Amino acid sequence: MTSYQFPGDFLWGAATAAYQIEGAGIEEGRKPSVWDTFSATPGRVLNGDTGAVACDHYHRYEEDVQLMAQLGIKHYRFSIAWPRIVPDGRGAVNEQGVDFYKRLVDCLRNYDITPHATLFHWDSPQALEDLYGSWQSREMAFDYADYVTAVVSRLGDRITHWMTLNEISCFTHMGYAVDTEPPHAPGKRVNSVKEVWQTSHHALLAHGLGCQAIRNASPVPCSVALVDNLAVTIPINESPVHVAAAKQAFPTCGQNGGIIFPALTGAYSSALLEQLGANVPDIQEGDLETIHQPLDALGFNVYSGTYVRAADNELGYEFLEFPKGYPRMHMPWLNIVPECLYWGIRHLSETVGRPDLPVLITENGCAAQDEVNVKGEVFDTDRIMYLRQHLKAAHRAITEGYPLKGYFLWSLMDNFEWAWGYDRRFGITYIDYATQKRIPKASFDWYRECIQSNQVV
């Protein structure tokens, strides 16, 4: 019998993000982010939902931390809202905004829960969009670094686990080349592929400058990570020829070659550069060195993957379409491919060439069509099925010696799922938005059991 036991020092956690849960949109000095503007624009977010109230976590954080304690997690990943700390994007710091995170972190520490703070999870100040078009401008990277200094110099006594940016490809490639459906904020169409890559290049620069800012401002030694949703290529079967094809395909899948490669190796992948041709972004002297900062861990957000097989064509591989009827969770992109978690980690070691770098799964989870039954319970056995399979893949990665150190489930609770509003529920806690009641789902109990017994149950 296989026992899916995890190492004794494995980190069990859960994740959220500021705009998705906090609410309190205009309270205590916060000013609008691009997501406030985007969601207030008719037709952008499903059902006209906005993050103005969300889970009201800003006022209910104590109750939510108690929920975490009940779950048994010792690690919590959340994000800090730039427009709360520096409401105009640059310049004056709003100490009231800082105080909220002090209260939150002190509360976490009272329950012996380690805070892992993401410094940017998409909610950039609208003021910078108005000033220079956010990530279209190189200035954004420098303003971000100043904001990071403001945060870390004030909270660095309480927080020692920092994550710079969440999923660069989403807030750049999905935000500017808006042939993506549904689009993401700021939802602005630029004129060329090169301009889109320029936005992600600026974000990479922000990451590099952000790492330096964290280390300069932190009063104590701390851990610094990037959070990336690398696109995962998966061999159709694990015979050597298809494994080789999956590795070869990896740099040209999604935005891998222009995001995870420069961040972890200091260079855009040559396969991508060749594909981009004249659309390669402008890279100034010294940029790649700045971007390629030493990291203490990589945060890996993973939900699905792409099957690849060896092919008799110029490339030597081909991406496979999902067949009709392939099982998926409650999102068009959420095909159930549990091996994605294993293969992503293996690619980081073998394909990107960073077997030395500890990996944290910073997000994994799924949306399901949850319903509260007459007894007031939510039996999300479909979510349990999804999570169980992915944790088994995590276990496989560890068993084979890959440096996977922890797992943060997305998400602690249902929340504002960006362009899908409140229609898509990713939580292991159900939120009744009318009453703000928190109802732990069956998956909450299942995950608590996993944590308690340190294995997949």
Ligand code: FCB
């Ligand atoms: C990720 C985001 C996170 C959440 C999940 C479902 O791309 O980082 O905020 O929306 O997807």
